[in-house]
Amino acid sequence: MYKKSDYTEYRISEIPATETMPTFRIQYQAKMTDLLTEVPLGFPKNALISLRLCDVLIQFKSPSYQILDTIVIDKKNKPIPYKILHQYKWMDEYLDCSKTIFELTTYDFSVTPYTSKVAEFQVSHYDEIHELNQMRKGSISIKKMYLKKDAINYDFFTLSNPNIWVVNENVAMALKNAMITGIALIPIADGESFCGEDVVSKAQKLLNL
Structure with missing residues (x-):
């Protein structure tokens, strides 16, 4: 996949409608999953997602974000409509x-x-x-x-260092029911420390990779 421009100036703000979103292409061993990448615009807190995943997420509450239209070209050169979920509220809102x-x-x-x-x-x-x-x-x-106590009012939000999404049980169940691909739901117990964990290894175990 590739991007054509630098959008980092919109890291903490909405992206104007005058900006054209990049087109992405599936390459090498990549597969057309519902979540393709968490950094389509070159910085954390945005995601390249399918229309199906978008339909699930917009039902829930999250820090301010916008949904942008884009295209992913599959290995048969067929253009597939996708969305970019751009969460522009920085972590100060909940960290x-x-x-x-x-x-x-x-x-x-x-x-x-x-x-x-x-x-x-x-x-x-x-x-x-x-x-x-x-x-x-x-x-x-x-x-x-x-996290700030107010963070519990959100159903999902993104973190950096480690770069992960945090979702509550309602979102997790909706993702499972919709059979969303390209994700691994890693259970976190109350009070569990996960910052020192190798999140990738934990996800690979859940996916039997």
Whole structure:
């Protein structure tokens, strides 16, 4: 799949109707699933989804987002209508930065073997994380994540570091009933710490990959 333009300026705002969405193409071993990618516009918190998945999600409450029309060209060169779900409300709306602890891993490649250091830090606003990512000072992850109480009013929302969607039981059941493809529903128990988990490995086990 590919994109034609840079849309990062709309990371925390709606994309104007004057902007033309890119066309995507299925390549290599990729399959036409309901969820194709979580970064169709080059940054987290948007997703390339089928009309069927879109119909499921719009029934539920989420931080502010917009639905944009696009096309996915399959391996037979047939254009298939798809949607881009662009969640433009940043994580400050539901992440409690006063409690959440991040980790910055920096690397020294001037020595062999290279060395790394891990330092904990906090931010007052999640946009500071984006600024650090832009500076490319190292890799950032969340060690301890705390959500605001208001976040429980949402049925689903997206997270970064790790890049996952969080959905409640009602959304999970709707996704299962609709037999949505391209996803793995990973159960999270109350109070469970999942920031240090290898989310991909956990999903692969659920999918028997």
